[in-house]
Structure formats: C-alpha cells, structure tokens
Amino acid sequence: MTDRSTHSLAFDHFELNDEQRREALFTLANGVISWRACSPEACAVPRPQGHYPGLYRAGWYDDAARQVNGTITHTAALVNLPDPFGLTFSLDDQPWFELRDDTLHTYRQQVDMQRGVLTRRLSFVLAGTPVELVETRFVSLANAQLAVLRWELHAHKALTGLRVRATLDNSRGNFLIERDRDYEGRRLRSHRWEHLPDGRAGVVATLEDTSRKVAVAVQTCAPCQWQGQVADDRLVQDGVVEWPEQGPLVLEKRVIVQVDDEFYGLSSSMAALPNATYVELLAAHEQAWKDTWEYGRIRVADPAVDHPLQFAGWHIQQTVSPLSMRHDLGFPARGWQEGYFGQVFWDExxxxxxxxxxxxxxxxxxxxxxxxxxxxxxxxxxxxxxxxxxxxxxxxxxxxxxxxxxxxxxxxxxxxxxxxxxxxxxxxxxxxxxxxxxxxxxxxxxxxxxxxxxxxxxxxxxxxxxxxxxxxxxxxxxxxxxxxxxxxxxxxxxxxxxxxxxxxxxxxxxxxxxxxxxxxxxxxxxxxxxxxxxxxxxxxxxxxxxxxxxxxxxxxxxxxxxxxxxxxxxxxxxxxxxxxxxxxxxxxxxxxxxxxxxxxxxxxxxxxxxxxxxxxxxxxxxxxxxxxxxxxxxxxxxxxxxxxxxxxxxxxxxxxxxxxxxxxxxxxxxxxxxxxxxxxxxxxSDSGVREGVHLAAMSGALDVMQRHYLGVCPAVEGLRVFPAPPPGLGDVCLAVQFHGQWVDVTRIDDVITVHLRALSSQPITLIHALGTERLEPGSSVNVSG
CATH class of the missing domain: 1.50.10.10 (Glycosyltransferase)
Incomplete structure (x- = not known):
C-alpha cells in the first residue's frame, strides 16, 4: 500500500487474497447507494473466486424467515442487489479477460477522497499487443440513484474483432460472511427482465414480500450492437466493438437503482438513465464532494495522522450525506454493507x-x-x-x-x-x-x-x-x-x-x-x-x-x-x-x-x-x-x-x-x-474489514482529536475549549459550528487559538482554563493547552 498524499490511498500491486478487504476499503457510496470495489471483469463471471460483488441500497432490508439452529428467525439484513457492473473482453476467441498475477505488467488502484473517485490502471499484453486499461468509477453525490463505471482501453494499434461482454446478475444473493450463511442466502426473485440492442437493460426483483421491489437499470455504452440472453437469473450481453480511429476505446456503464415507492415500472427506471455527458456527470459529482469537504474538515500537519483521519472522514461522509436526509436512515456499524447485516447499533x-x-x-x-x-x-x-x-x-x-x-x-x-x-x-x-x-x-x-x-x-x-x-x-x-x-x-x-x-x-x-x-x-x-x-x-x-x-x-x-x-x-x-x-x-x-x-x-x-x-x-x-x-x-x-x-x-x-x-x-x-x-x-486480508469498515472507530478517531485533544465541547454555558494535546501531536486545525456560527480552532507551534469568523451574526461565549469571555465576530483568543 502506498500513500502519495493524505487525501488518497493506493495499492500498487494486485493480490487476490487481499481483494475482499480492498473492496471494502474502497467501497464508494453517496449515503443512499453503496458499491463494493469489486473488479468488473470478476463480476462478469458467475462465481468470481476471491472477489465479492456487492451493491446495496441504504436501509433496504429483508426480514424473510430463516431457520437457524432449529429456530425460525426474522433477522433483518441489508440486501445485496442485482449486480450490473460485470464487464470484460476477449480478442481472437481467447478466454475472457480476468486479473491474474502472471498476466499483469503493472497495476495501481487508487481512491481520490477529495473527489470521491476510484481509479485502476493496469497494463498487460493482449494477443501480442500491449494494452493499458484505465478504469474510473464513482457513486454520484449529485444523484442519489446513480453510479458510473468507465473503462478506457489504450493500445498502439487497433484491436479488430474485440468482443465485449456485459452482465446484469441477480443470481448472487448475500454470501459474504461464512458464519452468517444460515441467516443470509438468496433474498431476491427476478420478476421482469428487459434488454435492448443499444445496451440498455434492466431487472425488477422482489423480496419474499412481493410488494417490496427493486429495479436496477443499466446502460452499457460501447460502439457495438448488443445481443442479450437471460439464463439462470443472469443477463449476458455480447457485442463486437469497432475500435476508434483515434483515442482509446471507451466502455461505460451507467446504473440507476430504485426501490419500492421510487419505482414506477422498469421502463421508467430505464428512462431515468441520464443523457448528460460523462464529463457533466463527473463534474456534478466532484462539485458535491467539494462542497461536502468544506464543512469543518479536521487537518493535522503530520501526514501519518492526517491521512487516516481523512480516510475516516471520507467514509463517514459517504455513509451519511445530504442525500441521506431524504430517506429514513440510521448510522450502520459497518457502512451499508453485509457486516452486522447492515444494521444500526450505538455507533452513531x-x-x-x-x-x-x-x-x-x-x-x-x-x-x-x-x-x-x-x-x-x-x-x-x-x-x-x-x-x-x-x-x-x-x-x-x-x-x-x-x-x-x-x-x-x-x-x-x-x-x-x-x-x-x-x-x-x-x-x-x-x-x-x-x-x-x-x-x-x-x-x-x-x-x-x-x-x-x-x-x-x-x-x-x-x-x-x-x-x-x-x-x-x-x-x-x-x-x-x-x-x-x-x-x-x-x-x-x-x-x-x-x-x-x-x-x-x-x-x-x-x-x-x-x-x-x-x-x-x-x-x-x-x-x-x-x-x-x-x-x-x-x-x-x-x-x-x-x-x-x-x-x-x-x-x-x-x-x-x-x-x-x-x-x-x-x-x-x-x-x-x-x-x-x-x-x-x-x-x-x-x-x-x-x-x-x-x-x-x-x-x-x-x-x-x-x-x-x-x-x-x-x-x-x-x-x-x-x-x-x-x-x-x-x-x-x-x-x-x-x-x-x-x-x-x-x-x-x-x-x-x-x-x-x-x-x-x-x-x-x-x-x-x-x-x-x-x-x-x-x-x-482475512480480517473483518472484508465485511465493511469500522465506522465507529473511524468516527471515534476524529472525535478524540476534536473533543479530547483540542478539547472542543459545546456546553449549556457556551463553547468549552480545554485542550489536552499529547506529545507529538503537532499542528492541527479544525472548524466547528456552534449555535450556527463557524469557529476555527488551531494549534500552531503549541499555541491554541480560537477564532470566531467575521461573518458570524452574533458573538459566542467561550469557556477555557483562563476564564469565560465573550468572543465577538472576527476576534480570536489564545487558550492554554
């Protein structure tokens, strides 16, 4: 694992035994949809070894009866939805492309937490031709129902006769956690399929309670005509692409997820697939993340501390976002994944x-x-x-x-x-x-x-x-x-x-x-x-x-x-x-x-x-x-x-x-x-992280920095600031809202300063070791610590 900056995280080699942990670490979400970072080429096969495709709708649980140890139970579990991201290719009737250590020349997987974008770059040889695959994916923070996957294939010469396969798979179910298998298993039943030559496809599935429905619509954009077939709860679409005269071959999947009262028919779900350009969709998503990061980010000068804190902040903000507010959602212990069945404990x-x-x-x-x-x-x-x-x-x-x-x-x-x-x-x-x-x-x-x-x-x-x-x-x-x-x-x-x-x-x-x-x-x-x-x-x-x-x-x-x-x-x-x-x-x-x-x-x-x-x-x-x-x-x-x-x-x-x-x-x-x-x-690699990240531990790390080390605690009497910085902490800055006013707290060269922003509409009461005082807009005070 390599870290080039405190707002990114990267792996520079492929390791099959570690894939499921990385899928959880690099899960993308927007507070409504959660998508494990499973490789699309692995998703394109019926049962990928070492990988676990996962797509979830926040708060969409199933409590159908299960018999466990001779007892009927109705334990509610977050549902693994139909997987629409399967994508792979083949040249000259060779086997379909899949990741293997012995075929990869270079590999790098990196998340940019500032932008909420995950990329993979891998190079390999296809029928004697060096090829680079650049993958970009995001779950839109600007559209609660949208996820996007984009592949760019770069080669020095045209790869004629390249076959592409796209899949939409409702055969998987909930099988991530071995010890929970008796509680889990298949939860969805396919109700209706649709697929068109232009790459649009969709499936409607129901729970055992048939009034509970999910629709997953996908459009696979590629220069080809698609032929599709549904078998064993799995749609496979194949096509032969025309290699472009200039630039890379672009393959793109746009996915819409709708559940229950959001769903008005499969044709309506497919119509919700956006017509905007990829650049426009990505720009709206990135702007939403830029706005999100503006809300009181905690920064630490020491990269060894700052990097995991930024990683924690990223996961927390993509688990609960402004998009979440339109839905009835709690704070799941492992994020919107199968760990702890996606349930809500005391972690908030x-x-x-x-x-x-x-x-x-x-x-x-x-x-x-x-x-x-x-x-x-x-x-x-x-x-x-x-x-x-x-x-x-x-x-x-x-x-x-x-x-x-x-x-x-x-x-x-x-x-x-x-x-x-x-x-x-x-x-x-x-x-x-x-x-x-x-x-x-x-x-x-x-x-x-x-x-x-x-x-x-x-x-x-x-x-x-x-x-x-x-x-x-x-x-x-x-x-x-x-x-x-x-x-x-x-x-x-x-x-x-x-x-x-x-x-x-x-x-x-x-x-x-x-x-x-x-x-x-x-x-x-x-x-x-x-x-x-x-x-x-x-x-x-x-x-x-x-x-x-x-x-x-x-x-x-x-x-x-x-x-x-x-x-x-x-x-x-x-x-x-x-x-x-x-x-x-x-x-x-x-x-x-x-x-x-x-x-x-x-x-x-x-x-x-x-x-x-x-x-x-x-x-x-x-x-x-x-x-x-x-x-x-x-x-x-x-x-x-x-x-x-x-x-x-x-x-x-x-x-x-x-x-x-x-x-x-x-x-x-x-x-x-x-x-x-x-x-x-x-x-x-075999730890519980495979089931989802530990959001409470991440939140707690940020809370300790703010509430204990910098000592920032709202109280009835006013804003209390009683720092207890440990040796080795170094410089820190953060901003908090108190009674609707933004307050900046910084520790620079062992001096802790509290500043009420000039645009504040009213003063606040500040309580610290040296006493209580009225802090006017635009003014600052140094506190002991």
Whole structure:
C-alpha cells in the first residue's frame, strides 16, 4: 500500500487474497447507494473466486424467515442487489479477460477522497499487443440513484474483432460472511427482465414480500450492437466493438437503482438513465464532494495522522450525506454493507459530536431515524412492563430488536445463544446524541420536539427499570449487559444478564438529569406543550430526581469503580491469553468448553466509556449527586484497573482508551490513538474489514482529536475549549459550528487559538482554563493547552 498524499490511498500491486478487504476499503457510496470495489471483469463471471460483488441500497432490508439452529428467525439484513457492473473482453476467441498475477505488467488502484473517485490502471499484453486499461468509477453525490463505471482501453494499434461482454446478475444473493450463511442466502426473485440492442437493460426483483421491489437499470455504452440472453437469473450481453480511429476505446456503464415507492415500472427506471455527458456527470459529482469537504474538515500537519483521519472522514461522509436526509436512515456499524447485516447499533454515539458540530442538519436527520421508531420503542418497553421507550440494541427498518438469536462460533462449529439484546444502554446513547445536538445548536424548538421526546422517554424507561433495593436504600438495574460483550451472564447462571453494570447505571443517571434539564431549560409555553404531548404526570420529575440521586454503583474493596456487581470475584485471566497469535478469546474458550463469563476479561473498554464520553467535571458532578467518593486518584486507579483487564478485541476499544486517558496519561493515550488510527488500514486480508469498515472507530478517531485533544465541547454555558494535546501531536486545525456560527480552532507551534469568523451574526461565549469571555465576530483568543 502506498500513500502519495493524505487525501488518497493506493495499492500498487494486485493480490487476490487481499481483494475482499480492498473492496471494502474502497467501497464508494453517496449515503443512499453503496458499491463494493469489486473488479468488473470478476463480476462478469458467475462465481468470481476471491472477489465479492456487492451493491446495496441504504436501509433496504429483508426480514424473510430463516431457520437457524432449529429456530425460525426474522433477522433483518441489508440486501445485496442485482449486480450490473460485470464487464470484460476477449480478442481472437481467447478466454475472457480476468486479473491474474502472471498476466499483469503493472497495476495501481487508487481512491481520490477529495473527489470521491476510484481509479485502476493496469497494463498487460493482449494477443501480442500491449494494452493499458484505465478504469474510473464513482457513486454520484449529485444523484442519489446513480453510479458510473468507465473503462478506457489504450493500445498502439487497433484491436479488430474485440468482443465485449456485459452482465446484469441477480443470481448472487448475500454470501459474504461464512458464519452468517444460515441467516443470509438468496433474498431476491427476478420478476421482469428487459434488454435492448443499444445496451440498455434492466431487472425488477422482489423480496419474499412481493410488494417490496427493486429495479436496477443499466446502460452499457460501447460502439457495438448488443445481443442479450437471460439464463439462470443472469443477463449476458455480447457485442463486437469497432475500435476508434483515434483515442482509446471507451466502455461505460451507467446504473440507476430504485426501490419500492421510487419505482414506477422498469421502463421508467430505464428512462431515468441520464443523457448528460460523462464529463457533466463527473463534474456534478466532484462539485458535491467539494462542497461536502468544506464543512469543518479536521487537518493535522503530520501526514501519518492526517491521512487516516481523512480516510475516516471520507467514509463517514459517504455513509451519511445530504442525500441521506431524504430517506429514513440510521448510522450502520459497518457502512451499508453485509457486516452486522447492515444494521444500526450505538455507533452513531461516536459520530454524533462530529455531525452535530460540522453538519447539524445531518445529525438532525439521524435523530429522525430514532424519533420515527419511538412508538416502537414505547411498545417494546410496555411489553416488558416498563414505561417510556426501550430502544433495540440492533435496529433496522421497523424499530424492533434485530439481534440474531444465535452466533456461530467457527472454532467449535457450535451455535451459541446471543443475549446481547440486553444491552439496554443503547437508550442512553440515543439520549446522549439528542443532547449533543441541542448543545451544538441551542435549538429550543428541537429541544421541545424530538430531542426532548427522546431524552424524556428514555429517562422514563430508566426510572421504571430501576428497582429500589431496601437493603441498600438505592436503586439497582438488573439483568442487563454492558458494552463489554464478553460478559453476558454470571458463571453457571441459567439466565443471561448482569446486575448494576457501572456504565449502564451511571449513564441512566446522566439521562435522568438531562430529562430534568429539558424541562428546566424550555420556556414556559414550549415546556407546557411538551408536558401535554407526552402526558407527563406531576410526580414523574420528582421520581427522576430521586432515582438520579440514589442509584447504586459497584465498587471494589479498595474503592475502584467496578465493571459490574461481582466482576471482581471472577477468576483472573492467564497472561498467555493476550498473545497476539491467539484466536478471538470467546471463540477459543468456548471451543475448550469454557466461557469468558468466568474470568476478569473484557472484549473492549466498558467502564472506561464513562471517561471517554464525560469530562472529569461531569463525572465529579454525577458522583457528588450520588454521594459516592470520587476524585482524580479514584479516577486514575479505576482506569488502571480496567486497562489491566481489557483485551481490545473490539475495533472501538483502543479509540475509547485514547479518549479516556487524554487528560490523565498523554503518553498512553497517544499510543492507543496511533493504533486506533489504522484499525482498518493495517488489518489483515482475512480480517473483518472484508465485511465493511469500522465506522465507529473511524468516527471515534476524529472525535478524540476534536473533543479530547483540542478539547472542543459545546456546553449549556457556551463553547468549552480545554485542550489536552499529547506529545507529538503537532499542528492541527479544525472548524466547528456552534449555535450556527463557524469557529476555527488551531494549534500552531503549541499555541491554541480560537477564532470566531467575521461573518458570524452574533458573538459566542467561550469557556477555557483562563476564564469565560465573550468572543465577538472576527476576534480570536489564545487558550492554554
């Protein structure tokens, strides 16, 4: 892998064993369509070895019944759509062209993140003639339904009799992830095909629910007449091209994807194929990317840091874009791909501070996804006898829980029950996101609307789920699972769930406090409207107050905040388990007839999440409210204790540690940060990156830079800037939106400057280590750090 600039990424050799990881790394998307970077010539064969064609429509799930381990399940999964990108050629009746190490002279694949364009350049010999193929592809950020593939074939002489083959394939299905095969498989049934001699073609396919339709229309532009045939759910179009007298031979595929209510018939979909020139389509796409990058980009002088941050920013912005706002979409953990079935977890928690301060309209759209599912979350809580809203750990289209009932453990070949739907802390993540948007925008209308709705309904859930324990004179939360998924039950327990997970309990308290803040901060008329709409009873706020002051937290004998009640009584883990050549710990132990539940081990940072999300002052205020001792020494010992148990087998773990330690151990924070920056870029060929990039880790890396290292945090009182730059960070610049005003924050030669742009319409309140001051438009102030 080579990097010539911080806004591009390139591979300068072909490696079949690494192709699926590169396909995920170079996936192109526009917030609506997602296209894996599978080679077109590989797509042109029925079952390409080592490649995986993938085309997805954001949020288009199928929950048809599957039998897994003897149980019927309706787990929703993002659908792999018909593949329209197959393209290859042959000369003199030789085999159809395909990539092979022994035939390539040169090879280079490169993404330009500034432009959202992926290119390949490869050279080879065809029937004794040197040929160069230049491929360009993009998923239009100017047209939500459009993707374009372009080939230019350069040769020193005309290649007469060159045959070209284009395919549109609906035979593939969802088969990327071996351990999920029983949940996946074929999901689409071809309903209608059409193909014309001018290269236009299309297919309409349905899910098992035949009211759910997708149309994929494609036009393959080439100097030939096409002859097509459909067999085995696959359209093959062949033609003999005329080599141009001057310039390269150009082959181009334009693709339109439409689903459900966007679809008015296949002829309509084919009519939507654009007539504009390639240059015009590309220019509109590039302009949209130029506009997107203008929104508060974070730049770091050190290329080793800046490059992975730009890569992260590119993936995040193509997963959630202005085009996404027209659709009902969340923030998928692995992007719009098959990893985790394309489902939505809590990963937006790591991206929301960025969206809220860079693109608040996109943050608001993501919050709409949750608010639209609020009625379903209320029904889920009511079914279990709780009040308020209980959001699912894994979400898709209908707001119901999508966690699969079983996980396949490949070392033993066993199906193991998956109880992680008990991660009720997802509700606090939704509330955190909502409050983050309010702090960044100061928008009282949204606070009185969806922001207030979400925070209050999650608070209602916590107030009803917390049980008052007379023996402790405190509230307890029982039978849940924390962020660390290696502990799902107590040793030898018959039922899953743990009691008093520290992160869950303290974030429940935080949420209850924010619900009280919502009522306190709203003007009277807006508050009364909110109270009436949510049918708030007069006694509810006082109950929230009581619960939020009397929640139980687990501590070890020496005063350290424990992960959950009883964690300190588990067996210590042998040091050899942390060897890098070991398989994943839960798979390894289960194959031995053992279980992580028995040991003091953590897959990822759990309690440390508190130090990642909340500042020392915020944590101190919560502990004071609960009347528990807490100071810098307890915080440091708590972090050391949990760092000793974490195995970092989650992509998020080192990101969380980098943020949690930023203000207390700069060296350790920087070490973790440098690791988390390259989570996907340095992954092995057979790693989970093949299933989609880790968006939360990418978002978290940007969040740590902005919110921890530069210390930029919106607050009720104003914009807080309390930097904690680690040694070796160097110069940084970023821009954030605060209450609709653009603020530039720079670190140059160890001096951190905050500047309110001159075009701002009003001053802001700036809070930093030297005090609080009013920052007027066009003025700057240096802050310590």
């Amino acid at each position: 928690l790591f991206a929301f501070p960025l969206f809220a301060t860079h693109r608040p309209e996109l943050a608001s759209s993501l919050l709409d996804y949750r608010h639209t599912r609020l009625p379903a979350a209320r029904r889920r809580a009511a079914r279990l006898g709780y009040g308020g809203a209980m959001f699912p750990w894994r979400s898709a289209h209908d707001g119901e829980e999508q966690t699969q009932p079983f996980q396949y453990y490949p070392l033993s070949g066993h199906w193991v029950p998956d109880p992680t739907h008990l991660q009720r802390h997802i509700g606090s993540a939704v509330a955190y996101d909502a409050w983050t948007l309010y702090l960044a925008t100061g928008d009282e209308q949204q606070l009185a609307g969806k922001i207030g709705d979400l925070i209050i309904e999650v608070a209602r859930y916590w107030a009803s789920a917390a049980r008052y324990d007379e023996s402790r004179q405190r509230y307890v939360i029982e039978g849940v699972i924390g962020p660390d998924e290696y502990h799902n039950a107590y040793p030898h327990a018959e039922q899953p769930g743990l009691d008093n997970n520290a992160y869950t309990n303290l974030m429940a308290v935080w949420t209850l406090c924010r619900a009280l803040d919502v009522l306190q901060r709203l003007p009277t008329a807006l508050r009364e409207d909110l109270v009436e709409r949510l049918a708030l009873r007069p006694d509810e706020a006082s109950h929230w107050e009581h619960v939020s002051r009397n929640m139980f937290l687990p501590f070890t004998a020496d005063g350290v905040l424990d992960q959950f009640e009883g964690f300190d009584r588990l067996q210590p883990a042998p040091d050899e388990w942390k060897r890098e050549d070991n398989p994943r710990l839960d798979w390894m132990l289960e194959a031995r007839g053992d279980h992580c539940d028995h040991y003091q081990v953590s897959k990822q940072a759990d309690t440390l999440m508190l130090f990642y999300l909340l500042s020392q002052d915020q944590l101190q205020a919560l502990f004071d409210r609960l009347r528990y001792p807490f100071d810098g020494d307890i915080a440091r010992r708590t972090m050391d204790y949990h760092l000793g148990h974490v195995f970092h087998e989650s992509s998020l773990s080192k990101t969380v540690c980098a943020g949690a330690l930023a203000h207390t151990d700069s060296d350790a924070s920087w070490m973790y940060y440098q690791h988390c920056l390259r989570t996907d870029l340095d992954a092995k």
